[in-house]
């Protein structure tokens with residue numbers, strides 16, 4: 001039997017600055033999303049957003065294992081991926097509010113944030129829509145020999161989409177540097193994943209000879225360790241892998257999904273929030289290892305909170321794009 005101590009000692013160890021950077025990024029995602037919910041509730045944000053709260057350890061654990069020039073592709077629940085890869089919150093909020101300063105000049109909104117400067121090839125409103133893009137990016141990286149790796153984030157709902165298997169097949173044949181990261185938060189919209197997903201999830205990767213494993217998606221150190229290993233492997237030219245991160249979304253499918261008891265019990269949400277919270281688990285570990293004291297963690301949280309407020313204020317005050325450019329940059 002593997003004890004907690006055994007498992008803990010097998011995890012990748014890094015310096016304290018790196019751990020605190022990860023803690024900061026997790027807080028950035030949580031507090032970013034807090035502001036998004038507030039903007040929605042105050043009717044300042046057009047449309048909807050799908051919050052990433054509860055899943056912070058996945059995006060941060062994966063993206064901290066990447067180089068700045070590595071690629072990610074994201075989903076409809078993409079704010080956490082963008083922040084973890086280095087997007088700037090003020091331009092993200094501006095995009096959500098339809099402002100010119102946004103990543104897509106306000107024309108994409110929550111589900112279409114892309115930031116080529118940080119290797120973010122884009123969120124995607126289509127479930128599994130980015131699987132081909134990530135695989136194509138890995139194909140290009142391999143042929144250019146630039147050593148880049150692509151991460152394809154998707155929810156477990158995407159396991160029902162054929163394109164995932166088409167690209168896994170090609171990635172395995174061509175040994176492409178891509179990691180398929182399935183964020184299993186247990187619910188596909190309003191349906192428990194066991195009602196939509198037959199068989200063994202990991203077998204879907206092993207069927208193609210793709211190394212497949214699962215990890216506790218609430219444990220940022222475990223996600224980071226797995227990601228570091230799989231990214232190194234991909235960079236060495238050993239091909240794709242499939243990583244299932246078991247996690248949970250704290251809030252509704254989208255910000256308007258308030259009454260959820262008909263599809264999941266309140267007690268379940270409470271249990272995850274109180275016993276499996278990724279930020280709490282990580283801060284407890286940092287404190288127990290004496291890598292940080294409570295005052296340091298509180299200061300980081302306060303700094304991030306102030307940064308998010310400044311970013312929201314910027315976005316609210318920012319101008320909309322000129323009406324004449326409504327059809328500019330729009331492809332359909």
Ligand SMILES: Cc1ncc(C[n+]2csc(CCOP(=O)(O)OP(=O)(O)O)c2C)c(N)n1
Pocket residue numbers: 050076077125126127154155156157158185186187188189253
């Ligand atoms: C091809 C396609 N089918 C259906 C939808 C509608 N839809 C949007 S999100 C979603 C559920 C996605 O669930 P999952 O992939 O598990 O991600 P999660 O929302 O849990 O993060 C669905 C069905 C869509 N956007 N694209």
